[in-house]
Amino acid sequence: MSQVDQPEEQLNESLNEQAEAVAAAEEQVVESVDSEEVDVAALQAELEQAKAELNDVKEASLRTQAEMQNVRRRAEQDVEKAHKFGxxxxxxxxxxxxxxxxxxxxxxxxxxxxxxxxxxxxxxxxxxxxxxxxxxxxKLEAVDPMGETFNPELHQAMSMIDQPDVAANTVIAVMQKGYTLSGRLLRPAMVVVAKGGKPQVDTEA
The missing domain is CATH 1.20.5 (Single alpha-helices involved in coiled-coils or other helix-helix interfaces)
Structure with missing residues (x-):
């Protein structure tokens, strides 16, 4: 058994003990009533105390289970990140x-x-x-944006050149390819961008 599972196991044992205590208290009430040894107030107080303790243990168990799930989730995310970007x-x-x-x-x-x-x-x-x-x-992929619209998230503009026959902000030369690793930018593409020129046309409109 791992150390992570021990607190949950201990809470389950405590939960079972409290449940047994409640059952014993209820049984004692029945036996006392049958034998006409009735101290209702004391028995009722003992029963309520046992129920309250049982509820406390249940809540603690639920909180611990939620915390364990969060720990496992964070550990899985850390392993995934280490594997992806290691x-x-x-x-x-x-x-x-x-x-x-x-x-x-x-x-x-x-x-x-x-x-x-x-x-x-x-x-x-x-x-x-x-x-x-x-x-x-x-998953080490090249970013080679020749002819594409300049994207500052993936490209680094080294210069801008007047190119009247090309839409503004179009990449007209790639000086060095960029790369992404598992979708995250590793190195931006170094590019030359058209300045001015004819306006871009939205073909999807």
Missing amino acids: LEKMAKELLDVADNLDRALQASESDKDNEAIKPLYDGVAMTRDGLNQMMAKF
């Missing part, structure tokens, strides 16, 4: 590896069909794909 420190370090692989792919993109470059490019691409699969497994 990899945060390692994940932040891993982002540097992902960034370097992305830079290597971008740098060799134009020469990937070159026979001398192709094996290197394919090797880096396979490594990046493997890293993507591992990151997805642990």
Whole structure:
């Protein structure tokens, strides 16, 4: 038996004892009446006291059970948070590896069909794909908002540029991808945002 369950067990034992006391008091009243040894006031007071004590124990038991449920709920939440975000420190370090692989792919993109470059490019691409699969497994997801509306909760604007043919506040370049871990922002995406330009049109209206 765990220490958490001991107070509840003790209260249940006390509750049973008080219930037995009430039953004994009631039985004593019946026996006294049958034997004509009637001290009604004293017996009634004893019975009421036993009932009051029983009610106190019941209330204490209910409070303890509620407290135990709260303790268990908080413990479950703590375990869930630890499981969900325990990899945060390692994940932040891993982002540097992902960034370097992305830079290597971008740098060799134009020469990937070159026979001398192709094996290197394919090797880096396979490594990046493997890293993507591992990151997805642990719910480490990229924030790559190219063409999306700027979102200050997920994006960090590095600069704003006039772009007349693009809706205002549209992300027109991603300087560095952002990442979330289990839905919580780990690193914002560093972006360039269109300034001015044509107004956005609400297509859902």
